[in-house]
Amino acid sequence: MSQPPTGSRFVLEGVVVRHDGGGGAPINALDGVALAIEPGEAVALVGPSGSGKTTLLSLLNGSTRPSAGRILVDGSDLTELSPRQLRLVRASIGTVHQDLALVPNLRVSQNVLSGRLGRLGFLASVRTMLWPSAEDLRSAHALLERVGIPEKLFERTDRLSGGERQRVAIARALHQQPAALLADEPVSSVDPARARDAVGLLRELSRERGLTLVVSLHNLDLARSFFPRLIGLRGGRVAFDAPPAEVDEAAFEALYELADG
Amino acid sequence: MSAARDAEIGRLWRSRPRSRFARASVVAMLGLVAWAWIGGGLVPSELLSARRLANLERFLGEVTPYPLQGRTFDLGVALRWAGDLLVERGLAAAATTLAISVAAIVLAAIVGAVLGAPAARTIASPEPWLPDPRRPAAPVAFAWRGLVTGSRAVMIFLRAIPEYLWAFLFLAMLGPTAWPAVLALGLHNAGILGKLGAEAAENASRREPQALRGLGASRAQVVAIGLLPMTLPRLLLYFFYRWETCVREATVLGMLGIVSLGYWIQDARARNHYDEMVFLILLGAAIVLIGDVVSAVARRVVRRAS
Numbered sequence: 001m002s003q004p005p006t007g008s009r010f011v012l013e014g015v016v017v018r019h020d021g022g023g024g025a026p027i028n029a030l031d032g033v034a035l036a037i038e039p040g041e042a043v044a045l046v047g048p049s050g051s052g053k054t055t056l057l058s059l060l061n062g063s064t065r066p067s068a069g070r071i072l073v074d075g076s077d078l079t080e081l082s083p084r085q086l087r088l089v090r091a092s093i094g095t096v097h098q099d100l101a102l103v104p105n106l107r108v109s110q111n112v113l114s115g116r117l118g119r120l121g122f123l124a125s126v127r128t129m130l131w132p133s134a135e136d137l138r139s140a141h142a143l144l145e146r147v148g149i150p151e152k153l154f155e156r157t158d159r160l161s162g163g164e165r166q167r168v169a170i171a172r173a174l175h176q177q178p179a180a181l182l183a184d185e186p187v188s189s190v191d192p193a194r195a196r197d198a199v200g201l202l203r204e205l206s207r208e209r210g211l212t213l214v215v216s217l218h219n220l221d222l223a224r225s226f227f228p229r230l231i232g233l234r235g236g237r238v239a240f241d242a243p244p245a246e247v248d249e250a251a252f253e254a255l256y257e258l259a260d261g
Numbered sequence: 262m263s264a265a266r267d268a269e270i271g272r273l274w275r276s277r278p279r280s281r282f283a284r285a286s287v288v289a290m291l292g293l294v295a296w297a298w299i300g301g302g303l304v305p306s307e308l309l310s311a312r313r314l315a316n317l318e319r320f321l322g323e324v325t326p327y328p329l330q331g332r333t334f335d336l337g338v339a340l341r342w343a344g345d346l347l348v349e350r351g352l353a354a355a356a357t358t359l360a361i362s363v364a365a366i367v368l369a370a371i372v373g374a375v376l377g378a379p380a381a382r383t384i385a386s387p388e389p390w391l392p393d394p395r396r397p398a399a400p401v402a403f404a405w406r407g408l409v410t411g412s413r414a415v416m417i418f419l420r421a422i423p424e425y426l427w428a429f430l431f432l433a434m435l436g437p438t439a440w441p442a443v444l445a446l447g448l449h450n451a452g453i454l455g456k457l458g459a460e461a462a463e464n465a466s467r468r469e470p471q472a473l474r475g476l477g478a479s480r481a482q483v484v485a486i487g488l489l490p491m492t493l494p495r496l497l498l499y500f501f502y503r504w505e506t507c508v509r510e511a512t513v514l515g516m517l518g519i520v521s522l523g524y525w526i527q528d529a530r531a532r533n534h535y536d537e538m539v540f541l542i543l544l545g546a547a548i549v550l551i552g553d554v555v556s557a558v559a560r561r562v563v564r565r566a567s
Binding site: 107134135138141142150153154155156159170 | 263266267270273274276277
């Protein structure tokens, strides 16, 4: 019961996400994307800024509604779920946001324990925050140990460095006991050496827990060396979807070429 | 394994960073609440004695419009009564109330801008936004600091005296026209708008002003071309929010004898015409509600445009 046996399976069918574009013509952040991500798979989303990586991730965890098309998580269509069902699906998907999005003036333990909010009622969650059980604390401590900062358990989160905060965000996602882990540009908040560590850690964690892993990355080298499958996005469309060996330099360069260049 | 972990968690918990100040303020707050309830003379039984209940019943009887008292309800009569009241004094008083609020908030914005700009430390410093290549002479630095402190002190003074007391003061000086209300609301809100504006200026991003300053712009240029456009949406939000408050306060200030709605409310009460009084109070509520809606729409438009 504590660990789902396999990760989530994601299927996107003809997904379009249209933004109003601030008074101008509507912009399609995603424009007819169809793809499937199998349980336990590790996928890197690559592409320039504005290519739709973040939008795609926010579709997978049910925080953006598609303007058209369907998103299936383990067979259930996110656009057709009741609020309660949607909450359960969200609780099963851990996300490490680009800006980490931790509550800055809570203790690290509280931020980690907040990962379980999706499965708790209101009163139970308040109790967990104010008077965590020994079991909760053990679990939070073990997760922090796993990501390498156990001694920060009771520190205030805003006193931590960027790299440490990122690890707290990962621990929070893991405390969800998720079936999938999503990470949006996990390298943007840390220096290059730590970036490598962070991506490696995400990969290891998802492998040892059987989680589906989807990570958006600017850095092509990191994407190539850690992920068996790369999805290149450009202008809201899938430019390529292949193992790194089959994606050559020319394909990468085409991905980043300026549209009007 | 688990015991070792628990021991480690216990050690981390005992050495956790903690704030004495936060604890002390929680204790102080609980103490204050207990004191206010027990020692402050708020005895609940005073609210509901038998005599008071009888009073309340009589009052409710008198609230019925006069032409309808002791008769069956007739909508036509009630509407005619309300229409007469509106034409007789309601509309004129409502217009005065509105005029007072508009004049007051414009006055507040002008005075607030004059006082608020020098109160922002980012604007009022010897070399604003960028590090000073030379050390400013001591008297120069002192003068700028004095300007900040001085303008803040004036604004604190304006805020410290409530609108009601300002109006009382001006009424004694100027007599019963609309001006005491305009000046009272204008000055009090100048203190508020000035402070909020100064804070908006201090909290605005420094990068853009720094870039403008760095290409040789003067202090006034940076404020007019950088800081003002950046903070304008926020300033307009404050402006409309305070205007909304002014509409409400302009009604209340009438009770001092200024011919806004509050005057006629007071007047009706003095003549024991409780039906009129309640009608005018409801009219006041309607005006405030309209003010709220206009302000909410204006702020929404500003927010969307920014």
